[in-house]
Amino acid sequence: MATAWDRQRAALREEITETARTLFVEQGFEATTVDQIAQSAGISRRSFFRYFGTKEDVVLGDLNARADAVARALEARPADEDPWTALRAAMLDSRSETFTDVRSDLALSRMMRDTPSLRARKVEKRQYWSEVLTPLVAERITEGDVTVRAAAVVAGVLACVDIASDVWVESEGTADMEAVYDEAVTALRG
Template identity: 45%
Template sequence: MSAEMPARSDLRERTRQAVRAELVTVAWELFVRQGYDATTVDEIAAAVGMSQRSFFRYFSSKEDIVLGKFQAFGEILADALAKRPGEEDAWTALRRALDWFVGGSERDPRYGLELLRLTDQTPALKARRLEQQTHWQELLAPHVATRLDPPATGANDLRPAALAGAALACMNVANAAWVAGDGNQSLGRLIDEAMRAVRPSAF
């Protein structure tokens, strides 16, 4: 019985994740087709054959469908930074950690363009996206601290948060230019340009 129960729990979790993924896919199709504000929770739920009540078992709001992506992005970025070679300085490691975003966007720019346009055009989502990025800064700062010379000296040392925040600001500037160019420019090159504006000798 004890071995059977964890297996059932794993199956339930896999089923839950599959349903969440389907809801995200369907919701994005509706957002892109008819706009975020014009899309209701009822429509999203109906499109996958469930009730509104069932929808709320998986997401607390339609905002969470969009913003859940940004929470995951921050965790992936922090993990990418933690895995960079130890000999890289903090600024270079931050730039290389952003390659995860660059790779996906340059292989298929459509999703990234849709995500950024949607959040830029919806004030509530844009505010929440910036709020999420403040959390990203908090996730990145400890990994930046280990790469500083001289080493960071604790909570009163502003360098880790300042560098993480500056890198994210450069990413935002590059993203804006990339969206304005309809994804036809290299996002990696734009991030390089933005980050070299802060540190001209970098990479």
């Protein structure tokens, strides 16, 4: 059970995140400084770094939590479901906290795609996804080298997610991400 201190800390972290994201959308990622974020959030620069290791983590910080949510959803899927179907369903089941404000989500997604430091940090955080999901997918594979096959499935799914996101960004948020993801998976598995 979370203590009052934990809830207060989480609320401040969320406030810093929202402040930073607003500045990123208004000014651009590179043009926004940690000092501006701290000042706008009413905290010190030092306090900012108590909550976030880097400016990139403000944008990407919850990727690990999202991976954990997908892992929980994957564990809850029927054991006899094939890995591709189970992962797709788990990603859909766990996405309730994402894509809540299309304008902001579109701007942040474009930023993640177009900013080299964000792309690099995303790759680092995606390694965690592989580490968390691969063993769960391996449990669903019954032939061949299950570890290699599971790692390949997870890598394929993440690549298809990235493709769907890129198409969504290019379409200014009008593309159906699920349909694009399904088309990418079909191409990959074909």
